[in-house]
Amino acid sequence: xxxxxLLVRIAIRNLLASPINLLIGGLILLGTMVFVLLxxxxxxxxxxxxxxxxxxxxxxxxxxxxxxxxxxxxFGQMGNFPELPAINDFPKIxxxxxxxxxxxxxxxxxxxxxxxxxxxxxxxTLEKLRNLYKARDGQxxxxxxEGVPREELALRIASEIAHVRQIIKVLRGDVExxxxxxxxxxxxxxxxxxxxxxxxxxxxWADFEKDPYTNLEFLENRIAPIVTDTSLVFLxxxxxxxxxxxxxxxxMRIVKGSPVPQGQRGFLIADLMHEDQMKLKTARxxxxxxxxxxNGRLIATDDELKRFVKENTHQTRELVxxxxxxxxxxxxxxxxxxxxxxxxxxxxxxxxxxxxxxxxFDQRFxxxxxxxxxxxxxxxxxxxxxxxxxxFTKSGYIQNVNVRVYGTFAFTGLEKSPLAGATSLMxxxxxxxxxGYLTSDKAEELKEIQRNTGARTVSRENAEDELFGDxxxxxxxxxxxxxxxxxxxxxxxxxxxxxxLIRRVYTQQQLDDGVVLHAAVMLEDPTRMDETIERIxxxxxxxxxxxxxVSWQKASGLLGQIINVxxxxxxxxVGIIFIxxxxxxxxxxxxxxxxxTQMFGTMRAIGAQRGLILSMVLVESLVLGLLFGGLGMLAxxxxxxxxxxxxxxxxxxxxxxxxxxxxxxxxxxTWPLVVALVIILVVTVGSTLLxxxxxxxxxxxRAMQADE
Amino acid sequence: MRNAxxxxxxxxxxxxxxxxxxxxxxMHKLLVELDDRQRNGGDYKxxxxxxxxxxxxxxxxxxxxxFRRDSDDKLMLLFTKPKSxxxxxxxxLDKNLWSYDPGTGKWERATERERIGGTNSRRSDFxxxxxxxxFEPKFEGxxxxxxxxxxxxxxxxxxxxxxxxxxxxxxxxxxxxxILKRQExxxxxxxxxxxxxxxxxxxxxxxxxxxxxxxxxxxFFDEVEKSNSTLVLxxxxxxxxxxxxxxxxxxxxxxxx
Numbered sequence: 017x018x019x020x021x022l023l024v025r026i027a028i029r030n031l032l033a034s035p036i037n038l039l040i041g042g043l044i045l046l047g048t049m050v051f052v053l054l055x056x057x058x059x060x061x062x063x064x065x066x067x068x069x070x071x072x073x074x075x076x077x078x079x080x081x082x083x084x085x086x087x088x089x090x091f092g093q094m095g096n097f098p099e100l101p102a103i104n105d106f107p108k109i110x111x112x113x114x115x116x117x118x119x120x121x122x123x124x125x126x127x128x129x130x131x132x133x134x135x136x137x138x139x140x141t142l143e144k145l146r147n148l149y150k151a152r153d154g155q156x157x158x159x160x161x162e163g164v165p166r167e168e169l170a171l172r173i174a175s176e177i178a179h180v181r182q183i184i185k186v187l188r189g190d191v192e193x194x195x196x197x198x199x200x201x202x203x204x205x206x207x208x209x210x211x212x213x214x215x216x217x218x219x220x221w222a223d224f225e226k227d228p229y230t231n232l233e234f235l236e237n238r239i240a241p242i243v244t245d246t247s248l249v250f251l252x253x254x255x256x257x258x259x260x261x262x263x264x265x266x267x268m269r270i271v272k273g274s275p276v277p278q279g280q281r282g283f284l285i286a287d288l289m290h291e292d293q294m295k296l297k298t299a300r301x302x303x304x305x306x307x308x309x310x311n312g313r314l315i316a317t318d319d320e321l322k323r324f325v326k327e328n329t330h331q332t333r334e335l336v337x338x339x340x341x342x343x344x345x346x347x348x349x350x351x352x353x354x355x356x357x358x359x360x361x362x363x364x365x366x367x368x369x370x371x372x373x374x375x376x377f378d379q380r381f382x383x384x385x386x387x388x389x390x391x392x393x394x395x396x397x398x399x400x401x402x403x404x405x406x407x408f409t410k411s412g413y414i415q416n417v418n419v420r421v422y423g424t425f426a427f428t429g430l431e432k433s434p435l436a437g438a439t440s441l442m443x444x445x446x447x448x449x450x451x452g453y454l455t456s457d458k459a460e461e462l463k464e465i466q467r468n469t470g471a472r473t474v475s476r477e478n479a480e481d482e483l484f485g486d487x488x489x490x491x492x493x494x495x496x497x498x499x500x501x502x503x504x505x506x507x508x509x510x511x512x513x514x515x516x517l518i519r520r521v522y523t524q525q526q527l528d529d530g531v532v533l534h535a536a537v538m539l540e541d542p543t544r545m546d547e548t549i550e551r552i553x554x555x556x557x558x559x560x561x562x563x564x565x566v567s568w569q570k571a572s573g574l575l576g577q578i579i580n581v582x583x584x585x586x587x588x589x590v591g592i593i594f595i596x597x598x599x600x601x602x603x604x605x606x607x608x609x610x611x612x613t614q615m616f617g618t619m620r621a622i623g624a625q626r627g628l629i630l631s632m633v634l635v636e637s638l639v640l641g642l643l644f645g646g647l648g649m650l651a652x653x654x655x656x657x658x659x660x661x662x663x664x665x666x667x668x669x670x671x672x673x674x675x676x677x678x679x680x681x682x683x684x685x686t687w688p689l690v691v692a693l694v695i696i697l698v699v700t701v702g703s704t705l706l707x708x709x710x711x712x713x714x715x716x717x718r719a720m721q722a723d724e
Numbered sequence: 725m726r727n728a729x730x731x732x733x734x735x736x737x738x739x740x741x742x743x744x745x746x747x748x749x750x751m752h753k754l755l756v757e758l759d760d761r762q763r764n765g766g767d768y769k770x771x772x773x774x775x776x777x778x779x780x781x782x783x784x785x786x787x788x789x790x791f792r793r794d795s796d797d798k799l800m801l802l803f804t805k806p807k808s809x810x811x812x813x814x815x816x817l818d819k820n821l822w823s824y825d826p827g828t829g830k831w832e833r834a835t836e837r838e839r840i841g842g843t844n845s846r847r848s849d850f851x852x853x854x855x856x857x858x859f860e861p862k863f864e865g866x867x868x869x870x871x872x873x874x875x876x877x878x879x880x881x882x883x884x885x886x887x888x889x890x891x892x893x894x895x896x897x898x899x900x901x902x903i904l905k906r907q908e909x910x911x912x913x914x915x916x917x918x919x920x921x922x923x924x925x926x927x928x929x930x931x932x933x934x935x936x937x938x939x940x941x942x943x944f945f946d947e948v949e950k951s952n953s954t955l956v957l958x959x960x961x962x963x964x965x966x967x968x969x970x971x972x973x974x975x976x977x978x979x980x981x
Contacts, residue, residue: 133832143831146973155977157829229974236973237820404828408842416825461806462785469773471955476945480905483922483943484870490902492940494925497960499769501789504804505811505979 048648075536089573255447273423288437766931
């Protein structure tokens with residue numbers, strides 16, 4: 017012990033004697049501090065991201081078919097989504113996994129994408145009018161109109177007709193503007209101008225009731241095409257057992273509306289998507305300006321906010337097209353009084369209202385929501401609406417389903433994250449219908465049609481020889497036949513069946529017993545993830561479940577690899593610092609050894625053992641490394657504590673997902689401290705060993721000769 | 725000399741078709757003839773079989789009825805099989821193409837590029853032929869297709885006309901003036917689809933007082949997804965008169981009730 021103390025005292029004295037040691041120590045301090053600080057932050061980032069991924073979609077583990085050629089990537093892989101083979105026997109898998117220790121619950125899923133198309137504003141208004149006439153005439157149409165009294169239907173029809181006539185007035189203005197512009201004049205077809213002239217006449221509307229359906233078709237085919245702003249919404253969704261999903265993913269909360277009743281078909285839209293893509297654009301821009309101002313940004317100095325204001329003042333048409341004549345007149349009067357303004361056109365008044373500045377923004381925002389919004393449709397799809405979702409099935413053809421929108425949802429802390437807010441939720445039964453899985457009955461029906469037709473297969477390679485080679489006869493006489501559509505379609509009842517499906521309540525067994533594409537597995541103890549993966553793989557192999565299992569990190573595709581990339585970058589950066597420290601340390605210790613050759617020789621001459629010399633040089637380096645490394649660790653830990661008091665604010669909405677909320681609160685982790693200590697030991701001993709061995713071998717004779 | 729005369733005479737009789745290098749007028753006349761042979765003038769009704777084959781996927785199989793009123797320029801497609809597709813349909817009125825799904829009760833606008841029933845067929849494959857009206861032809865030479873001598877034309881879409889493919893190449897039988905092969909290109913020049921018409925059938929039409937020609941078999945090979953192909957077979961043709969109010973949304977909706 018005395019010897020160690022002596023060596024340490026000598027080491028400290030020698031270290032203080034040479035200024036280069038301060039440089040080496042500084043490097044060790046910097047490297048250790050960076051490593052501890054960034055290592056801790058990376059760990060916190062990893063934990064936050066795990067919370068986001070696990071809590072929003074993936075669960076701790078994901079299972080999918082072992083036959084899949086694509087890897088599961090819940091957040092997409094380079095813009096593509098994996099093509100996953102169906103898991104046909106989910107109940108068996110669920111039962112087997114529920115017996116695996118540490119498995120809490122298995123949530124069936126199927127991720128897919130669909131399109132919601134809606135025609136332009138004229139198409140939408142005419143569809144409403146058509147449905148009102150159908151309801152009046154007792155024909156099936158919009159289920160929401162069932163049971164509405166005839167008098168009320170008549171009032172609604174009159175209101176929609178007034179709306180259509182107002183739209184026609186706006187279209188007349190558009191056409192005149194286009195005609196005045198030489199560049200656009202060609203885009204206006206003369207037949208559309210004729211059609212517009214016809215529907216502007218009172219006579220057209222006076223006779224409208226005589227044959228409303230024919231007149232509606234005239235409007236749909238000749239007037240609606242004048243408006244070209246048809247919109248498409250791309251929708252990513254997960255078909256799942258909604259009840260089980262909400263219970264298992266406890267960060268999920270309903271924002272608008274209500275959950276889908278247990279066992280029923282229904283749709284929940286991700287709230288961010290509902291706001292971003294389904295809300296009136298003017299209102300959404302006003303919301304964004306409000307948020308930005310709350311965060312200290314100003315319209316006067318911020319280019320993006322200036323652009324929002326400019327777009328709002330120029331794009332009043334989407335508001336005007338939603339108003340009928342009566343609403344327009346009322347809103348003109350209201351805005352004239354509220355602003356106040358003497359302008360008399362609705363376009364000009366709306367532009368004035370929306371010409372917001374930092375001074376008037378709060379007042380105008382309130383006026384917009386209180387005066388304008390009640391007159392228009394704020395969201396294209398509202399809670400309670402029946403949504404028609406169109407998707408490509410597994411077989412490649414397009415399938416549509418109607419699902420009722422019960423509400424919107426978000427994950428607590430991730431409300432603003434575009435990644436967490438991009439996926440909506442659909443009930444499992446509707447998902448299966450859209451997926452287009454062929455049941456054995458359906459497959460047999462198709463085979464029967466094929467058999468009855470007896471078409472021959474011709475390959476692409478031999479097509480020309482087979483079809484037009486020797487012996488081919490191209491011309492044939494046809495025999496006329498009789499085609500009766502009524503006979504071919506008798507007894508369909510499809511519409512009724514669909515309506516019934518919407519109202520039906522499914523049992524848990526019906527929900528479980530069907531095709532799924534993948535499933536989330538929630539664990540009791542997430543720290544035992546690796547051993548649970550091994551156990552599930554073993555159970556799958558033993559029982560022939562045909563599944564593969566991956567961690568949340570792997571299931572999230574490229575997103576999950578981001579942490580590994582950051583971690584690799586951290587090791588590279590810290591590695592460079594420590595290699596520099598090691599080189600400088602090696603050279604300085606080598607120089608110091610050479611300078612002290614005489615001293616080592618003298619020490620040997622007076623009886624010092626080689627081991628003492630070796631220990632002396634090594635302890636010097638160790639003391640240097642541990643002293644400055646320790647200071648670096650303290651500095652890193654201090655920096656983490658300091659940052660943790662405020663947290664790091666997410667610089668943009670995308671980072672909400674990585675931070676699992678608006679701020680990242682870094683925490684000190686153990687592993688960077690341990691790894692830093694090991695690195696320090698390796699660096700110091702590694703860089704000193706060679707000079708220390710040289711010092712050890714100095715002979716007393718050589719030292720004295722050198723002196724002479 | 726006698727042999728030479730006989731040869732000239734036999735060639736003249738056997739090939740009323742084309743001399744080399746057709747003039748613009750001759751090409752236009754040919755397109756008008758191709759369109760006219762398929763036009764009925766009255767009503768037209770067909771029962772067709774539709775089959776799409778794709779790699780690693782189950783075959784898409786459909787039966788549908790095609791209703792046309794050429795005099796009014798109207799088209800309707802109504803799916804009858806399988807049961808899950810029954811009552812779905814398309815309706816073209818003027819330049820509007822609508823698709824209808826009785827499951828949702830909704831009408832949606834479709835474009836010229838709509839894949840009919842999810843197959844690689846387009847609206848124009850079932851509709852009245854309008855080559856002369858929609859395209860400008862260019863002569864591309866003569867080619868042998870199997871045992872058939874054909875003349876090859878390149879057609880480019882006219883300004884302001886919306887078609888599924890803006891550039892089309894046709895191989896037309898020199899003797900019988902039937903289209904045997906058709907290749908369709910995107911604006912970029914990329915080949916998108918190759919079609920073969922190995923069966924042409926004719927039927928006497930009372931309204932036209934002449935034969936109406938129609939392709940009894942159409943085979944489409946996808947040139948982007950090379951393993952995909954589509955087959956259309958016309959099973960029955962019926963030229964009897966259709967309901968006056970048939971080409972309406974209300975009529976198609978009523979078939980699913």
